Amino acid sequence: MVFDILTLFPEFFSSTVRHGVVGRAAASGLIEVNARSLRDYTEDRHRTTDDYPYGGGHGMVMKVEPVVKGIEALKGSGGPANVVLTTPQGRLFSQPLAEELASKGRLIIVCGRYEGYDERIREFADYEISIGDYVLSGGEIPALVMIDAVSRLVPGVLGEPESAKSDSFSRGLLEYPQYTRPEEFRGMRVPEVLLSGNHAEIEKWRRKESIRRTCLRRPDLLEKADIANGDRAFLEEMIKKGGPGSS
Numbered sequence: 001m002v003f004d005i006l007t008l009f010p011e012f013f014s015s016t017v018r019h020g021v022v023g024r025a026a027a028s029g030l031i032e033v034n035a036r037s038l039r040d041y042t043e044d045r046h047r048t049t050d051d052y053p054y055g056g057g058h059g060m061v062m063k064v065e066p067v068v069k070g071i072e073a074l075k076g077s078g079g080p081a082n083v084v085l086t087t088p089q090g091r092l093f094s095q096p097l098a099e100e101l102a103s104k105g106r107l108i109i110v111c112g113r114y115e116g117y118d119e120r121i122r123e124f125a126d127y128e129i130s131i132g133d134y135v136l137s138g139g140e141i142p143a144l145v146m147i148d149a150v151s152r153l154v155p156g157v158l159g160e161p162e163s164a165k166s167d168s169f170s171r172g173l174l175e176y177p178q179y180t181r182p183e184e185f186r187g188m189r190v191p192e193v194l195l196s197g198n199h200a201e202i203e204k205w206r207r208k209e210s211i212r213r214t215c216l217r218r219p220d221l222l223e224k225a226d227i228a229n230g231d232r233a234f235l236e237e238m239i240k241k242g243g244p245g246s247s
């Protein structure tokens with residue numbers, strides 16, 4: 001998976017590709033992160049990437065030429081690529097969208113800065129993506145979020161093929177509670193079933209806790225979740241007994 005980034009701050013990306021899961025994936029060649037400066041695609045002496053908005057108003061607007069030249073230069077080398085614009089006006093980033101992007105093989109991610117893009121830039125993008133309903137000062141952090149979430153889905157990046165699947169959101173449910181040693185901490189004990197060695201019971205408990213947690217914290221996810229008949233019965237029983245706080 002190749003990520004080509006067009007940004008005013010290429011240094012933003014150099015430390016990410018040295019650490020953790022993404023760092024190991026880059027070191028082993030499973031992913032590639034190349035950050036290019038948008039200023040490389042300017043032609044004036046001041047290497048200008050922004051300008052005043054037509055019609056007046058506050059703030060600066062990202063110029064169309066450097067962005068489009070950058071996209072075209074990157075598209076002209078390497079394999080086919082999909083272009084992503086980071087913008088708070090975009091489609092909300094999610095696990096299914098991360099999966100869709102992971103299937104593309106190569107992404108060119110344009111990091112917005114200033115008050116916004118010259119509208120004509122949008123003609124050159126396949127995706128406009130927002131990472132949440134808040135405004136950041138640039139698209140570098142959203143790009144890093146996407147690189148991380150997408151890289152985890154590239155085959156071979158996570159040690160166990162199962163671990164990406166059981167993560168929160170993969171089946172549309174939140175992950176079950178996890179514990180590690182010690183068995184007791186300040187009077188709080190690890191649930192007995194996890195110490196029982198009975199794997200079938202452990203699986204059942206985890207599934208129920210996953211549903212309980214989703215019901216409690218993100219009931220909106222339940223509508224779309226991958227829920228079997230047995231799970232539905234548990235959900236109904238839980239609601240009858242007084243909600244997700246009950247056993």
Ligand code: ADE
Binds near residue numbers: 086088112
């Ligand atoms: N640029 C500024 N805010 C953003 C957001 N929430 N998502 C993506 N890009 C952005």
